[in-house]
Amino acid sequence: MRLHREGTIIMLTTGLVLLALNLLAYYYLFSDNSTAIILLAIVSLILFVLVVQFFRIPNRLLTTGESQVIAPADGKVVVIEETLESEYFKDRRRQVSIFMSPLNVHVNRNPVTGIVRYFKYFPGKYLVAWHPKSSTENERTTVVIEVANGTQVLLRQIAGAVARRIIWYVKEGQPVKQGDEFGFIKFGSRVDVFLPLDAEIKVKIGEITKGGVTVIAELPS
Known part of the structure; x- marks a missing residue:
């Protein structure tokens, strides 16, 4: 460690x-x-x-797989649903959200290998991370990574009531590797992952994830 x-x-x-x-x-x-x-x-x-x-x-053996989406953070799966992603895709996507408590490891890791096609930082409020409006009104970042077959995965770091600073290490056009750090959220919050509707979800509500280890979904070929 x-x-x-x-x-x-x-x-x-x-x-x-x-x-x-x-x-x-x-x-x-x-x-x-x-x-x-x-x-x-x-x-x-x-x-x-x-x-x-x-x-x-902690020292971990990280999971790698071209079609696998790996958990970007330690925490608990609190949302699995089909929803409208209105910032970048502007269509319906499969959302998986992981809540991080202050006791979790707070390194955020790239869930896939690819190229960063979009990045944006939004200042905002500090509602509790499970509040319905936290994903659109809280301080947050949005990162879109395109994998080799053209599929895109969107990640959203969301600050919570305790977390007051989001850190990121990526920028548009940058190649990223699955499992490497893409950011850090200080003292708890949430990471949302938006996937294609035909992605196969591999986790359940309430499941505990390990960043860089737990497979949360399989992307379509």
Whole structure:
């Protein structure tokens, strides 16, 4: 396991603030109360561990397959439905949405290998990730990847009520490889995947996914 570079400043700042708070408590605030000092140290350690674990990247054997669509994120499948995708395709698509809690790994991975044909960032609100309007009103990015046979897959990173920053590493015209990082969402949110209607869905509502590992769909030939 390693730690993601996006967490360096946050982890360092959190560690320094907690250290300063504990030193202040030890020498001034609770200098005569050992119980309070110990409790504060325990709470500080738990908080620091929670922040660090958020930026973890576990070692995994990634799944690869030309016709397979791999989960772009760790989390729970909360939506599988046919819907109108009005931003890019402007027609009906099969949507699969994965919700990431603050306890999930938050690296976002390319679900397919191909060329980025479209990218756009939208500033917006921070509604809870399961709110019906979060996919159109929250801060978000849209990425469209075209695979070798011309099929296109759309990904949408959506910030939630806690997540306040979306990171992306792709741009239009860039070739991307299945399983490589395409972005990061800090402190929880959602990733939507829009697929052709004849794609075969391989997951169910409530299923837990592992980014880069779980096969969520098979694309048509």
